[in-house]
Each structure stands twice: as C-alpha cells, then as structure tokens.
Amino acid sequence: MPLTTLNRIATYVPERSVPVEEVAAELGMSRYAGRMFRKFHGLDRLRQDPQSTVLDLVVPPAADLLRQTPDPSAIRYLLFAHTIPDVAPSTLNVAEEVAARLGLTGVEAFAVTQQNCASGLAAIDIAGELLRADGVPGAQALVVTGEKAFTPVTRFIAETTIMGEGSAACLVGIDGPSNRVCSYVARTQGRFAHGIRLTPVQLRDFNDSYARDLTAVIIETVERAGLRLTDLDMVVPHNVNRLLWTRIIAELGLGQDRIFLDTIAEYSHCWCADPLLNLAALADGGRLIKGGRYLLTSVGLGSTYAAMVIEH
Numbered sequence: 001m002p003l004t005t006l007n008r009i010a011t012y013v014p015e016r017s018v019p020v021e022e023v024a025a026e027l028g029m030s031r032y033a034g035r036m037f038r039k040f041h042g043l044d045r046l047r048q049d050p051q052s053t054v055l056d057l058v059v060p061p062a063a064d065l066l067r068q069t070p071d072p073s074a075i076r077y078l079l080f081a082h083t084i085p086d087v088a089p090s091t092l093n094v095a096e097e098v099a100a101r102l103g104l105t106g107v108e109a110f111a112v113t114q115q116n117c118a119s120g121l122a123a124i125d126i127a128g129e130l131l132r133a134d135g136v137p138g139a140q141a142l143v144v145t146g147e148k149a150f151t152p153v154t155r156f157i158a159e160t161t162i163m164g165e166g167s168a169a170c171l172v173g174i175d176g177p178s179n180r181v182c183s184y185v186a187r188t189q190g191r192f193a194h195g196i197r198l199t200p201v202q203l204r205d206f207n208d209s210y211a212r213d214l215t216a217v218i219i220e221t222v223e224r225a226g227l228r229l230t231d232l233d234m235v236v237p238h239n240v241n242r243l244l245w246t247r248i249i250a251e252l253g254l255g256q257d258r259i260f261l262d263t264i265a266e267y268s269h270c271w272c273a274d275p276l277l278n279l280a281a282l283a284d285g286g287r288l289i290k291g292g293r294y295l296l297t298s299v300g301l302g303s304t305y306a307a308m309v310i311e312h
Helices: 020-026 031-039 054-067 094-102 116-134 200-224 242-252 271-284
Strands: 004-012 017-019 045-047 075-081 108-112 140-145 167-174 180-188 234-236 293-300 304-311
Touching: 004 054, 004 116, 004 271, 017 020, 020 031, 020 045, 054 094, 054 140, 054 167, 075 094, 075 116, 094 108, 108 116, 116 140, 116 167, 116 180, 116 271, 116 293, 116 304, 140 271, 167 271, 180 200, 200 242, 200 293, 200 304, 234 271, 271 293
Parallel strands: 075 108, 075 140, 234 293
Antiparallel strands: 004 167, 004 180, 017 045, 140 167, 180 304, 293 304
C-alpha cells in the first residue's frame, strides 16, 4: 500500500510575544499561578495578536507552501484541523474561505475537529486515505491548523497550560520522497468527554491516567511501525507543558535528549499546530536525519490520545 507522506511544512506565529505572567494576570490568575506556569511547566512567553482573525493566522503558512508548489492544481483537498468546534461565526465556513483566499478553486474543503488537539494528526491520516482512494498520480492535500482563543474559558486549562497562537500547514501526498507515515494510532477515552467541564473526581482520574494512556498509544504506534522505542530519533510532542513530558519520558524509559521541548517556552500550547510547529523547528535547525524515525504525538482534551511515526 502506498504510504502517506508529509511533502512540505510551513509555519507562522504572530510577532507579538507576551510573558506568561502577563497573560495569567489577564485571565484573573494570581501572581503565584503565573509563576507556577513558568517555574514548573516551563512556559515563558507566548505569541498573540489581538487584532488578527483566525484567517489572518492560518492563511500565511498555507500561502507560503503554495508559493513553493510547482502545480497548485494538484491539490484536491483542503482540511482545516482545529480544536474549538466554533472558531468563527456560523455564517463563515473557514475551510472554504481559506481555499478561496488561496485561490484554490475546485478543491474539496472541510474541517476536522472531533478529536480536539489531536485533530491535526487525524487530518493528516484522513488526507492520506482520501488520496489513496482517489488513486490520482501526483495528487496532494493541504492540511492547515491554527486557531484563536476568543473567550477566557478557552484560553487555558487549569493548572496545566495557557494557549498561544501559532499555525502550520502541511502538503500531504502519497509516496513522496521523505517524511513517510509508518504508523498512526488514535484512542479515545469517552469517560472524559466533558473536557474542560469534568467534575473534580473525573479530572483527578484524567490526570492520574494521562501518562499511562498516552504511553500505551505511543508504544502501540511504535510497534505498528515495526520498531522499538529505542529506534526513535526524537519524540515530537504537543506543547502542553514541560512537567507533563518529564513524566511521559520517564514512563517510556527514554532520556530527555530524545524529546523536542525547545518551543514550549517560546510558543506555549498552540492547539493542533504543535507537532507540525515542532517538526518544522527541527527541520529549520538541521536536526532531521535522513532515514531518521520521529514520533509525532498529541492529546485532545475529551480525550483522544494520538501518535504517528514518520521516517524522514
């Protein structure tokens, strides 16, 4: 079976960078809470542009990819992956509007959101399945991610993270020259479906089981790729916080040098965009090895645990 490939990735973050304590104060948190996010969770600053719209955020990286694409007409699908179900007024179809602004006429544009922050990896998997089903040589799909927190309740997860703004776009193909998807696994724990509205007992259960459930999905994904954990060159995670990933790495038995946490302090958690933001940062730093194996992973509150192994 021809494999899904991540043919090209582009990212975008607003220029405005705000200290995490300033954002915590805006959200009505105490100074102690702001310091906690810095000292324990590893957040330093995050990007925000109060004047921009969700379209201002997600169009730039997609437009960047199109400028590098010899034949944009080969793009058959545009998938907009996002976490919050409603990212714009009900009268605006964001996926179709992104396609229109990019000049992509004739593409099938739709959103993927049911897995919350794991929806970005789901969109890549869906794109590959659609392209394989079509069987059109050279066809591609464009996956775009990114969103803005427009209410206080969506801007942070209590005692866990504060949301930043960032976006990423990825051209997905079949049997491209690099970044081949070797395996993908997603598992949903329906008992946590209420997400940010979990009861205190459910929230404690969620926190207690988080590392175990995510570790199980990571191990299954690695095994499906025919690999062992020690074969991974790097874990490329979502940016929830550094403390959480210290626990996960301990569960996996890997060293701190095998996980990419460099952007947590700079960007904080940028919804579905995190794994692609981090993979692009590795590429920009010349840290992707030809033939190297990288595990992308993310968790959607609600709760979906997802992981994807790619070979560069």
